[in-house]
Amino acid sequence: MPDIDQANNAITNTGHTHMGACVPEGETVSSGDLTVNVRVVLHDNPGRADYVAMVFKTSDRETTVQKCYLRATAPNFSCPGPAGSDTGDFTCNGTCERWLTFSRPISAFNHSGLQEVRFRGFIEEPDGNSMRTNFNWQLNIQNGKSPSDVTRDAFLRGKGWYTHAGYCEASLRSAPLPDGPVSGIWSPVVGLTSHGDGSRPATHSFIAIDPDFHAVPANPGLVLWDAAGPFGPEPSGAAPYSIDTRGLANGVHKLHLRTSCRDDKLGSTNSGVTVIPFMVAN
Template sequence: MKRFLAPVVGLALICGFMSALSPGVAQAAAGPCIGAPAADGTTYTETRQFVDSQAWWVPDTDQANNSTTNHGHVHMGACIPERETISSGNLTVHVRVVLHDNPGKANYVSMVFKTSDTETTVQKCYLRATAANFSCPGPSSTGKGDFVCTGTCERWLTFSRPISSFNHSGTQEVRFRGFVPEPGGNEMRANLNWQVNIQNGASASNVSRYPFLRGKGWYTNAQYCEASVRAVPLPDGPVSGIWTPVVGLSTHPDGSLPTTHSFVSIDPDFHAVPTNAGTVLWDAAGPHGPDPFGAAPISIDTRTLTNGVHKLHLRTSCRDNKLGSTNSGVTVIPFTVAN
């Protein structure tokens, strides 16, 4: 169960959003991961949700659509113990990587532990064409990964590191970074940042720089475009009535291209033919929300949804006029409805 909220230092505009669960959100016991793909049937000690981060390099409607401007998507998702307490053993996470209409040769995914004063890559797992799923392969003979795909393909990686690798206890951050070199020398990256409560006996020091769940798309020149969830923690149990999570759809604040579009939907399927946009809640130019980071509540009337698990899709797009396409960062979170 979630037992804490991280303090936010120096982010006064965000503080009001870092709240506990809103009315109508219940807590649930540990067990299977909420929203997990069938391949990950693990029963976890703590509550976990399958959160998917996606990077898109796809042209806008008025940009040329060709082999340079359209590199499809890379998805990187995992059952994460977001804001849960881990007090012994290893932090073990199964990561799914999906290439969709992506011409690149996927390289590797890294797991990074971020504390208040260090940022350490603790493990790399390479994406290999012939490696077994739920392993952590090393590089090929070239020193890199060699996973390529026609259409849609997936690979599962397993990361596991002792919690003693964190040099502090308290609210710590875990980052997954997936690297896909693309034809022509550019690169696409998917990034997933999330927080966990580590109790390993080390000195207490909470991470405080942007301590909220966020998925980030990165592309050469465009840099970061991100979609985040500010109303932490994620709901462990069912929501009902009007659920109003706070979300942020904005550019990364460190020199990346500005946000040109933001989009929020429930249960879309962009791989369907024809594309299914789902129940669209927001579709507008610019960021979502009035603050510098684009954060604002989004109202979801769960009474219009069937009971069961649904997916909230958050997408931020940052147009790149220099390279002639659009970089997008996507975060997809599951939630359970029970009315």
């Protein structure tokens, strides 16, 4: 989406895509299938959503284990096949959602130990560019195979990818997430940076509690950080951010992390966002 000083038109503004799931982040899975329901939302996005891929990433292999296609008429909580040659046909005017159900045996991981799951969503925009939403997380797999932990960027992160702009990433490095309530001063380690490898640099970083940008007017929530540049040293650094939970009501809140990476060639700005629910009990 364009920054405030970039022209706002059908070429520079292609809206955005949400992808979310309830996942066993940091937990141990020792039998059966890994089954995850994934929610995909298009918001003011003129593109055609194709599919979401579930990828198993180990220390020496990255394997797409399942593709679920985004179909206009398919029932929710299914894994539809393509509408054509490796494409979906889900389009939206305004805000629309679809639920997909992924399920693969844990034997599909070629190692045991700390392993990574990646969800990648693919949306083709009218001008021929591509938007991808990416969500990466880890869990402990015990499937009887040789142990070998994944070590590269082994933390929870959301990444936006766009043609030419590359990746822009918002990550929570304090892994695993707290399983229970937090209280007092909670200091999660946050990385709001570019992904490196030729991607555009981070030009803005933003941290807030409980924003609602779809409200009219938009509600930015409790803004904790809003500044030019990355939060944490580029290209892959991070730093703790202290949150005084005593100023929050007891109950569930959402930590919103956003990194923006301006691309002057496209006349627009690519962003990666990660939103993490957490419980406060003081």
